[in-house]
Amino acid sequence: MRVQDIGYTPSPKFELDHLVDDVRRYQSLAAEFGRAEEADRIVAATREALEQKLADFDELVSTAPAEPDEPETLADIHEARPQGERRLLAEVPEDYLSRWRGSLLGRGAGCTLGAAVEFWSVDQMEAWGRQFDEEYPPTDFFSFARLPGSPRYIVGNTDDLRRGRMQYIPVDDDTAYTLIGLLTLEEHGPEFTPEQQAATWQRNFPIHSEENGSWGVFWGERRFLQNLQQGIEPRRAGRHRNPNVQSIAAWTRADAWGYAAPGWPEKAAELxxxxxxxxxxxxxxxxxxxxxxxxSAAFAVDEPAEALEIALQEIPKESLLAEGVRWAFDVSSQVSDYRDAARLVSERYPHMFEGHAINNALYVVFGILLGGRDFTRVVGETVAMGNDNDCTSATAASIVGATIGLENVPAHWTEPFQGRMQNYLRDLPEFLEVDDIGERFVRQAKEVLGRS
Structure with a gap:
């Protein structure tokens, strides 16, 4: 498959938004004119019609013909991938914990930095930096947060994202996904089934806080849990009425599998x-x-770009993602900073959803190619590219952190966390010691690598 094969002209986003807004305003206006009952009937009919159209979209996507370049079974994916190095290490490396700390604490730093400006445009972020006289691209956490004091992710607060205010890795779904992977492995082992994974998710994830109004999960993850609540069986619940099946969200869950299979990229990809x-x-x-x-590969190499090259060997070589990653490597000489990267990606995928798996993955690639082993440049440039930039910066930081180890991550990115992270999963306490999590991942890594 090639990128030119997916050309389309989407309905203008704001046109749809305005239509929904007009419905709300007309409903309010009708009530003011004494016609509330009739307005409620129109709204109910509108909702029913929209539900039917969404069902039609779901059917359209679910019955789409198979794409040979983008297979959907693991066996077919293996058949479609290029030749590669499937395993780099036979056992857990001696420096595992140093690399793991660099990765997890690095992930926390990248996520926290990006969360303050998540989904902001390049121009908005630059203006934000000028407003508060911040160095840009950022070389440290932001000193100010939007909507200060607002709740986030059930137990957190936006003030936790500010330089000088944080005392632990602030709570976020992007860090919770690393923990849910650990809990899944501890409870069910690497042979976990969809039903077992669903049960672990249901028991642990709060969808929404009635107390403070914050959400615990978004997009396809929220839809999955809501579908489970409605009795849809796990093997269908994740895809039913879910337009986010090619989103970034799943790859924010990837780190746990790399931690559990260090130096064995094939196994990490299988998990x-x-x-x-x-x-x-x-x-x-x-x-x-x-x-x-x-x-996974980052635990066995010395250059982050090499980890990306090895990882490319585990996905279908003609898929849109693989094609995009190869393109990013090919044009990297044209990219001198975040602005070049953001411009090139938006030109290549002009109508792609801001939370798509592909465009955001290329920001990770460009961030790593720009910064190499320089942790600060990697996270700063990646955040500055925009889109889902807490996710992209977290993942870029995780890969670099595992490559260079904690001792090579500048201390100002990790010391504010004081070796702790905040959590909202129900099976775990609100505050966790990073070293304790590391020891638990060591046990899982020994278990997984010992099964070879």
């Missing part, structure tokens, strides 16, 4: 496939396999 297939398809799944394999 990632099982996880992502729960509620993603095609490039949404490949993105997770690619990132998990990159994290």
């Amino acid at each position: 990632a496939f099982k996880d992502a297939s729960l509620n993603h398809r095609r490039n949404g799944v490949y993105g997770t396999m690619f990132m998990a394999a990159a994290v």
